[in-house]
Amino acid sequence: MLFYDDGVMHLFHSQQGAGEGEGEATIWYLNRTEDEPSGPGPYGWTKPVLIFGKPGSFPKNRLLKALSGDWLFPIYYSTDDVPNHSHIKTLAQGVSPAEPGIWGNIDFTDTDNLVQPSVVRPSPGGEALVAFFRDRNSENVYRATSDDDVHGREARRQGRQGQVEAA
Helix, strand or coil: CEEEECCEEEEEEEECCCCCCHHHCEEEEEEEECCCCCCCCHHHCCCCEEEECCCCEEECCCCEECCCCCEEEEEEECCCCCCCCEEEEEECCCCCCCCCCCCEEEECCCCCCEEEEEEECCCCCCCCEEEEEEECCCCCEEEEEECCCCCCCCCEECCHHHCCEEC
16 A cells, blocks of 8 residues: 655555465555655665564555644454454654554444445545445445544444444
8 A cells, every 4th residue: 555745655565474364464664755766675665664563454545644644544453353353553743654663543443343444534624534444244334433533532433322334
């Protein structure tokens, strides 16, 4: 997954052994800058760095920026032992994504069996965020909303009794 910000092309990818499937995936990071297109690695890219080593970590959709400039990186865990499969990893503005242990976490509660979160800002510059998920059976699409640009660090769910709502 590519993300361009302030003259740097960021690349996030999952990696697992051949035939192991998403349940063993980890997430790696590398980048390339406009200022140094030759860089230290092949074709100007930095060497890959492991950023999320928990087995089953999987990115699917793009990063976006909070109004503060912090990064919001929706990921999910593709394992059966993790309740609330979907999360948003957060990174403070100006901090290197490759720095170990620097990423924060926002849990989407009530997301057992909901994966592949896509987060969008319906109105440019507005505080509202909407996240869409699919269930692991590929039968329904669900959504969660936040009215405060994640300042509360927990998205409010749509539906009865705090449940994530089928869209």
